[in-house]
Amino acid sequence: xxxxxxxxxxxxxxxxxYQYRRTWRGSVISTVLSPVLFLSxxxxxxxxxxxxxxxxxxxxxxxxxxxxxxxxxxxxxxxxVSESSYPVLASIKWIRIYHAMLATPLxxxxxxxxxxxxxxxxxxxxxxxxxxxxxxxxxxxxxxxxLALPAAVLTGMAFSAPVVAFAASVDNDSGFAALNRFAVIPxxxxxxxxxxxxxLPPVLERxxxxxxxxxxxxxxxxxxxxxxxxxxxxxxxxYLGVWVVAGVLAAAAAYRRRLYI
Amino acid sequence: xxxxxxxQPLVHARSLTKRFGExxxxxxxxxxxxxxxxxxxxxxxxxxxxSTMRMIGCVSPATGGTLEVLGMDPVTDGPRIRARLGVxxxxxxxxxxxxxxxxxxxxxxxxxxxRSVIRERAAGLLDFVQLAERADSKVxxxxxxxxxxxxxxxxxxxxxxxxxxxxxxTGLDPQARHAxxxxxxxxxxxxxxxxxxxxxMDEAEQLCDRLVVMDKGRxxxxxxxxELIERYSTREVVELRFGPxxxxxxxxxxxxxxxxxxxxxxxxxLYTEDGDASAFGVHARGLTPVSMLARxxxxxxxxxxxxxxxxxx
Numbered sequence: 001x002x003x004x005x006x007x008x009x010x011x012x013x014x015x016x017x018y019q020y021r022r023t024w025r026g027s028v029i030s031t032v033l034s035p036v037l038f039l040s041x042x043x044x045x046x047x048x049x050x051x052x053x054x055x056x057x058x059x060x061x062x063x064x065x066x067x068x069x070x071x072x073x074x075x076x077x078x079x080x081v082s083e084s085s086y087p088v089l090a091s092i093k094w095i096r097i098y099h100a101m102l103a104t105p106l107x108x109x110x111x112x113x114x115x116x117x118x119x120x121x122x123x124x125x126x127x128x129x130x131x132x133x134x135x136x137x138x139x140x141x142x143x144x145x146x147l148a149l150p151a152a153v154l155t156g157m158a159f160s161a162p163v164v165a166f167a168a169s170v171d172n173d174s175g176f177a178a179l180n181r182f183a184v185i186p187x188x189x190x191x192x193x194x195x196x197x198x199x200l201p202p203v204l205e206r207x208x209x210x211x212x213x214x215x216x217x218x219x220x221x222x223x224x225x226x227x228x229x230x231x232x233x234x235x236x237x238x239y240l241g242v243w244v245v246a247g248v249l250a251a252a253a254a255y256r257r258r259l260y261i
Numbered sequence: 262x263x264x265x266x267x268x269q270p271l272v273h274a275r276s277l278t279k280r281f282g283e284x285x286x287x288x289x290x291x292x293x294x295x296x297x298x299x300x301x302x303x304x305x306x307x308x309x310x311x312s313t314m315r316m317i318g319c320v321s322p323a324t325g326g327t328l329e330v331l332g333m334d335p336v337t338d339g340p341r342i343r344a345r346l347g348v349x350x351x352x353x354x355x356x357x358x359x360x361x362x363x364x365x366x367x368x369x370x371x372x373x374x375x376r377s378v379i380r381e382r383a384a385g386l387l388d389f390v391q392l393a394e395r396a397d398s399k400v401x402x403x404x405x406x407x408x409x410x411x412x413x414x415x416x417x418x419x420x421x422x423x424x425x426x427x428x429x430x431t432g433l434d435p436q437a438r439h440a441x442x443x444x445x446x447x448x449x450x451x452x453x454x455x456x457x458x459x460x461x462m463d464e465a466e467q468l469c470d471r472l473v474v475m476d477k478g479r480x481x482x483x484x485x486x487x488e489l490i491e492r493y494s495t496r497e498v499v500e501l502r503f504g505p506x507x508x509x510x511x512x513x514x515x516x517x518x519x520x521x522x523x524x525x526x527x528x529x530x531l532y533t534e535d536g537d538a539s540a541f542g543v544h545a546r547g548l549t550p551v552s553m554l555a556r557x558x559x560x561x562x563x564x565x566x567x568x569x570x571x572x573x574x
Contacts, residue, residue, distance in 0.1 A: 011371050015367050018359075018363070018366075019367075022358060097356060100355070100368065103318060103343065103348035103354075104344070105372060105373070106340070259320070260321065260322065261281075261321055
């Protein structure tokens with residue numbers, strides 16, 4: 001059975017790669033443009049102001065170097081959430097791609113794992129571009145920065161898996177707007193991307209510690225600045241891993257409820 | 262791999278049951294489908310046809326009873342069974358933004374076929390469903406009939422032994438339906454076993470060697486179309502239309518002209534062995550219907566007899 005499952009999962013992954021060929025041009029442009037714009041405006045533009053008003057920069061480094069790894073993690077989150085919401089519901093309800101797959105040897109879990117794998121590929125590619133642009137901006141300070149790439153993918157998947165589970169459980173897309181408004185955007189703003197969470201009121205600081213994004217941001221930042229300690233890094237990885245595992249389990253249950261009835 | 266012999270049914274169900282909470286969609290049905298035949302589930306919407314098809318297609322677990330497809334258990338052998346099925350679902354599941362040929366390519370890949378094998382088969386299949394000229398066009402602008410034919414071509418990419426067609430022609434215009442029937446008939450000639458659901462009696466009569474009439478999750482009758490008509494209806498039927506509201510009264514006045522009289526809101530049906538004789542009798546009694554039609558009995562009459570309702574409201 002184990003020898004059957006692996007290729008079946010790859011077959012559903014292949015669909016996503018196959019259909020991506022018709023949209024890749026548009027997404028390449030935005031994948032490259034987004035880090036360039038954010039790092040220029042906020043890292044260099046706003047950063048010059050921040051650095052000139054505050055000796056020693058933020059957390060001991062210039063603002064660009066502080067901000068860039070935060071944006072890397074946040075962009076992994078955003079890519080993952082958008083790839084995990086509408087495409088999943090569409091595959092169940094609108095375009096019904098999953099139903100086509102399920103009429104073939106593919107099973108519910110093959111369909112789910114293949115889609116998650118595709119989302120990981122997308123996050124990997126966009127994070128690679130982000131990291132490359134950051135490096136060109138001089139915002140990476142350590143060879144450890146290479147490890148920020150798997151860290152960003154892990155951060156993305158800590159969001160992807162639960163959102164996939166959510167998308168496979170809802171009847172329409174109205175929940176996705178709420179998800180963005182009440183989870184993604186607040187996290188983007190208050191999980192340590194733009195300023196250290198120690199600036200927050202103590203209650204909110206504690207809340208920020210619980211968000212997967214803060215763990216992703218702090219992990220990426222430690223790696224690109226070379227300040228990561230093994231203990232802290234392992235803690236972040238473990239916490240993000242819990243979100244991935246819990247999300248995958250919830251997604252598997254949701255897919256089965258929805259597609260094998 | 263289990264091998265099915267000629268006399269072993271491809272689909273074998275006993276007391277097959279499907280419940281959704283309180284609702285009993287399929288209520289303990291027994292079905293056998295043999296190699297090479299075209300087998301139909303006839304019944305109105307909500308009769309349990311699609312639920313049955315989904316269980317046979319191994320995408321829905323049975324709630325009770327036993328089911329074997331190609332000699333295997335759908336719950337444990339789903340992937341192996343589906344590898345040998347061709348499924349035409351009720352709603353299209355084509356990728357509208359891919360081309361006709363790309364749809365066949367990616368679908369073939371789900372079955373683990375190599376690209377060169379798929380390319381070769383796709384050419385033949387598109388010829389078969391008369392879509393060869395549209396191989397490179399997107400699916401979106403195709404007509405409903407073309408999309409259905411593409412779905413049929415797609416379902417044949419793995420050279421299935423058993424095809425499951427859930428309401429294959431619902432929503433198509435008459436011309437497109439006939440084109441589709443012709444293709445299905447050719448598949449049958451080639452020895453592909455067909456299982457289809459429909460609420461069109463003409464479709465069932467045209468295509469099915471054997472069928473079951475389903476109503477409220479149960480099998481109301483089964484046999485060949487001819488057998489069913491012989492058993493449950495007369496040879497001919499005379500349809501009489503009178504003015505609105507007159508049919509109830511008129512039923513008494515045609516008494517004795519036929520073996521049985523059925524009163525519908527818009528017409529009277531006289532079940533008779535000799536339509537002309539009954540029609541003559543109507544005139545002889547001085548009755549003047551707005552219209553009168555003598556025809557052969559159909560499965561619609563069988564269904565009406567068995568359930569008291571027409572198939573398509």
